[in-house]
Amino acid sequence: MLVLALIPGPGVLAVVSRALTSGLRQGLIAVMGIVAGDYLFILLALFGLTTLAEAMGSLFVIIKYAGAAFLIWLGVNLIFSQCKVRGLQAQVKLPALYSSGNFSSFLLGLLTTLGNPKAILFYASFLPAFLDLTSVTSLDILAIFTIATLSVGGVMVCYVYFSIKAHTTIGRSNKVPALKYGSGVLLIGSGIFVAARG
Template sequence: MDIVSLAGLATAMVVLALTPGPGVFATVATALSSGFRATLGLIFGLVTGDICYLLFAIFGLSMVAEAMGECFVLIKIGAGAYLAYLGVQLLRTKPLKQSDAHPTPSTGKTYFSGLFITLANPKVILFYCGFLPSFMDLGTLTPTGMVVTALTVATVVTGVLCGYALLASRARKAMTEKNAFKAVQNTAGGLMIATGIKVAVDH
């Protein structure tokens, strides 16, 4: 895999990862509500979904990927409902200070939420199975090239999402008064609900 193709892939991934969407909104909302560490499972799940579709594109399984996108209607609804439920729970939570104990979602739940958010996102399917092969000859990748491509995707997506999470968690830490922190909780809850709705209905 040449440097030009790798640079093009990295640039495309930065644009894709920076573009606000369900993954970004879920990451920000989780960081606002529970802090940076709570986002790691979610981000890992989001990245895993990206790698899955990248492998589909590399091995010429775009039709399978598209079929999966259609079959994931129930998963989209389930993931969307779960995110909306978390949002409602945040809105109903009594005002807390940053130092107060706050329930943190389990890593397993956040991981699968992130995975399903990516797998059920038609825009991600379009990117990996439609746009990416148009400027990269994925069929000629060697095993080493596949590993480098996957690492590039994982590194860029993780880096961008961690950046969003860090900014949101710093905003959370800056809120020390109960009223201010409740506003953060309400914002996070609203983002979670909006993300859940977007995941469930987006097509």
């Protein structure tokens, strides 16, 4: 899980972009959303609901494209918030969902995970290979959640931390508009990545 968490993907792009644009706290809340999505997929795998998930395939496709659209929408709004009009910085008023509030950050992380079909396939195939799912105890579930939190959450927190460090360094060099533009491009790329994955 740790190795897979280290590989950059939509989750990494989402938390890095959120941390760069909204700060450490919002980046960490986005990480919480990602881990919550992993918890949901773990529960689906543990309780034999993968069959239900397959039967509800169209719902997961809708969630996937909704998550992708949300990421792209965030990125586009972030880019346009940096546009210049007549030499003046024109800050576009962003809708409340984009705001750097806790709910928005959590939703960003959650939708990124729920929109990534790789996550459910990973948990549906990974857990049965290492556990007899018919004899899982409450202690086993707690252990699995702890491992997911430490591996996925820990890696994402490190990405957030290093993003903040980079932001502090870049912020001193008056490159903040370029940083926000780059973060917007990352979010758009992440949304396209989620939408394009089979």
